[in-house]
Amino acid sequence: MSKSRGRSNWNNKNNRIETIDNSIVSKAIRVFLVTLFVVLGSGVLILCIIADRKGLLGGKPTKNTEKVNSLSPQWETIPEADKFYIAGNDAGKDPEEGAGGEKTIPEIPEEDKDYTHIIQTLDDNVVTIGFAGDILFDDNYAAGNAFKKHGNSAVGVIGDSLLGKMINADIMMVNNEFPYSYGGSPCEGKTFTFRARPESAAILNTMGVDIVGLANNHAYDYGQQALIDTMSALDSVGVEYVGAGHNIDEASHTVYYVTESGMKIAIICATQIERLSNPDTKEATATSAGVFRCLDDTLLLERIREAREKNAYVIVYIHWGTESTSEIDYLQRDQAAEIADAGANLIIGNxxxxxxxxxxxNGVPVVYSLGNFMFNSKTLDSCLVLASLHSDGTVNLQFVPAIQSDCTVTEATGGEAQRIIGYMNSMSSTAVIDGNGYISRR
Structure with a gap:
């Protein structure tokens, strides 16, 4: 074989190898691009699912509309209020219907959009709002440590029937009596200062909580930065807050919930506690974070009137009264009348x-104090209050007796339930609670 023939064969071989190499590279590139597309697509899908569950795609998350089994009697029909629809709807009318007869959500005024949530209710014609009292997640204290021992979950800490009612409520609210933070310094000279780990805010999700009140005398226990951290922690788990903010406009804001049937609920939260000229718990100002204080209730009454002008059912969740006594004080009595006259439909205290x-x-139901819900290890009577708003304008209130004991809270039944209801009736002059917990005027 000549050198020229050998060189020719060698060149042909090189050409074939180069062709094969190019084919392999081309195929590898195609495989890489397909794999990259699949991975990126899967990642985007996963992120969308997570964002949707956390409420990052269009506001706070809505509750699962599948009911949790619990012992909950049928609501009675006790007329208490007119119909409450979003501004622009006349009382007595159904929300506007689309061409196919479907209900359409009324337009939300631009100034309300930051704090307005469209909610899907378990019943198209009823929205149920649950209220519980003081909670504490600081695991340096018995109550907070109980949640920690149960895997940062309410299961095993709150009794099943009570927890079922909380989860079934379309809107569930508690008094968040502490900040979530790793920072800050305790208020000097204050006897009790609380602070929970930011990740413990997720416990609220296991309780079915949608909104917390921050207008209280412990939200500022570790100063301004810890309060700011608290708001961030709540945002991270999709729980709304009211009664505190980065400035007074935020702190005094009203949170609105609008149902798909058009009913509109307004929640306002304020505190009159630490009745001092220089309280530990600082009031929000035009330029600084703090809570919404209402010892001077001028701004509170203004917010109530604004909400009523928007045809909302107005709930005031207020921190007031004197600790460790069943007797109401004069500031509760006087302010309750002012709040009622300003247009509130329901007043809930703690x-x-x-x-x-x-x-x-003045015709407005006032629950002066919900008591502790899950705050310490003491044995104390407690409760859950459920307000049910019907599209025909009726409002039902139910008192669910409960007992906080040994770092748990459970629904009271049988003789214990009747004892607590009897005790409540003995204090009330204008309201009566029947054997099933339904509240009406005497």
Whole structure:
């Protein structure tokens, strides 16, 4: 074989090798691009699912509309209020219907959009709002440590029937009596200062909580930065807050919930506690974070009137009263009347850490104190209050008796339930709770 023939064969071989190499590289590139596309697509899908569950795609998450089994009697029909629809709807009318007869959500005024949530209710014609009292997740204290021992979950800490009612509520609210933070310094000279780990805010999700009140005398226990951290922690788990903010406009803001049937609920939260000229718990200002204080209730009454002008059912969740006594004080009594006259439809109080009476003030139901819900290891009577708003304008209130004991809280039944209801009735002059917990005027 000549050198020229050998060189020719060698060149042909090189050409074939180069062709094969190019084919392999081309195929590898195609495989890489397909794999990259699949991975990126899967990642985007996963991120969308997570964002949707956390409420990052269009506001706060809505609750699962599948009911949790619990013992909950049918609501009675006790007329208490007119119909409450979003501004622009006349009382007595159904929300506007689309061409196919489907209900359409009324337009939300631009100024309300930051704090307005469209909610899907378990019943198209009823929205149920649950209220519980003081909670504490600081695991340096018995109550907070109980949640920690149960895997940062309410299961095993809150009794099944009570927890079922909380999860079934379309809107569930508690008093968040502490900040979530790793930073800050305790208020100097304050006897009790609380602080929970930011990740413990996720416990609220296991409780079915949608919104917390921050207008209280412990939200500022570790200063301004810890309060700011608290708001961030709540945002991270999709729980709304009211009664505190980065400035007074935020702190005094009203949170609105609008149902798919068009009912509109407004929640306002404020505190009159630490009745001092220089309280530990700082009031929000035009330029600094703090809570919404209402010892001077001028701004509170203004917010109530604004909400009523928007045809909302107005709930005021207020921190007031004197600790460890069932007796209401004069500031509760006087302010309840002012709040009612300003247009509130329901007043829910906390701070005393014990139950106080339920009464009607100028026609408005007032629950003066919900008491502790899950705050310490003491044995104390407690409750869950459920407000049910019907599209025909009726409002039902139910008092669910409960007992906090040994770092758990459970629904009271049988003789214990009747004892607590009897105790509440003994304090109330204008309201009565029947054997099933339904509240009406005497």
């Amino acid at each position: 701070h005393p850490h014990v139950l106080q009476k339920i009464d009607y003030v």
